[in-house]
Amino acid sequence: AQSVAQPEDQVNVAEGNPLTVKCTYSVSGNPYLFWYVQYPNRGLQFLLKYITGDNLVKGSYGFEAEFNKSQTSFHLKKPSALVSDSALYFCAVRDLANSGYALNFGKGTSLLVTP
Amino acid sequence: GAGVSQSPSNKVTEKGKDVELRCDPISGHTALYWYRQRLGQGLEFLIYFQGNSAPDKSGLPSDRFSAERTGESVSTLTIQRTQQEDSAVYLCASSSRGLAGTSTDTQYFGPGTRLTVL
Numbered sequence: 020a021q022s023v024a025q026p027e028d029q030v031n032v033a034e035g036n037p038l039t040v041k042c043t044y045s046v047s048g049n050p051y052l053f054w055y056v057q058y059p060n061r062g063l064q065f066l067l068k069y070i071t072g073d074n075l076v077k078g079s080y081g082f083e084a085e086f087n088k089s090q091t092s093f094h095l096k097k098p099s100a101l102v103s104d105s106a107l108y109f110c111a112v113r114d115l116a117n118s119g120y121a122l123n124f125g126k127g128t129s130l131l132v133t134p
Numbered sequence: 135g136a137g138v139s140q141s142p143s144n145k146v147t148e149k150g151k152d153v154e155l156r157c158d159p160i161s162g163h164t165a166l167y168w169y170r171q172r173l174g175q176g177l178e179f180l181i182y183f184q185g186n187s188a189p190d191k192s193g194l195p196s197d198r199f200s201a202e203r204t205g206e207s208v209s210t211l212t213i214q215r216t217q218q219e220d221s222a223v224y225l226c227a228s229s230s231r232g233l234a235g236t237s238t239d240t241q242y243f244g245p246g247t248r249l250t251v252l
Binding site for chain 2: 053055061062063064065068109111119120121122123124126127
């Protein structure tokens with residue numbers, strides 16, 4: 020069973036508008052959740068993570084994510100999108116019970132921010 | 135303060151040849167991971183090293199794949215008798231183990247090696 024799902028292959032948003040990139044997870048224990056961003060021909064850059072504590076996590080470049088245990092979701096958000104935010108976004112979960120310390124990644128969501 | 139580095143950045147090889155990919159982790163990071171990213175896909179875990187412990191090889195797709203790491207330094211991923219389906223970007227990541235061996239450490243990724251098998 021897939022540990023993390025990103026239901027949208029692509030998200031389009033106009034510059035200045037809020038953006039949301041969706042992620043849901045399925046793990047047997049407490050989830051450790053991560054968001055990474057990948058720019059063309061570049062490696063993955065860490066944005067933020069949720070381990071425990073406050074459900075709203077703030078990260079790099081003005082991004083934040085909200086952990087929702089009842090909905091098993093960890094959606095990435097930003098109040099005002101920039102054209103430079105256009106990239107591929109990956110949600111990942113660490114499922115210690117099943118896959119140890121490796122991260123299980125979603126298939127990625129391509130974000131396109133138009134001027 | 136260099137990040138994770140990988141070499142080569144690009145590798146084109148012929149089917150059946152062996153290839154070796156290299157990863158230099160962030161200095162002081164005890165954990166090192168290899169992932170594979172096929173075109174249009176997410177990342178697939180391959181292998182995990184933690185200090186001098188036995189590596190977690192559970193993600194290696196076949197016995198043609200192997201990896202080594204000496205201590206907490208450089209790692210090499212070797213693919214023998216390459217096949218066209220091995221074409222992918224191979225990403226390396228490293229992390230530092232948290233206090234009391236916690237699992238909250240963040241993985242930092244290198245730029246990857248793009249492997250093309252003709």
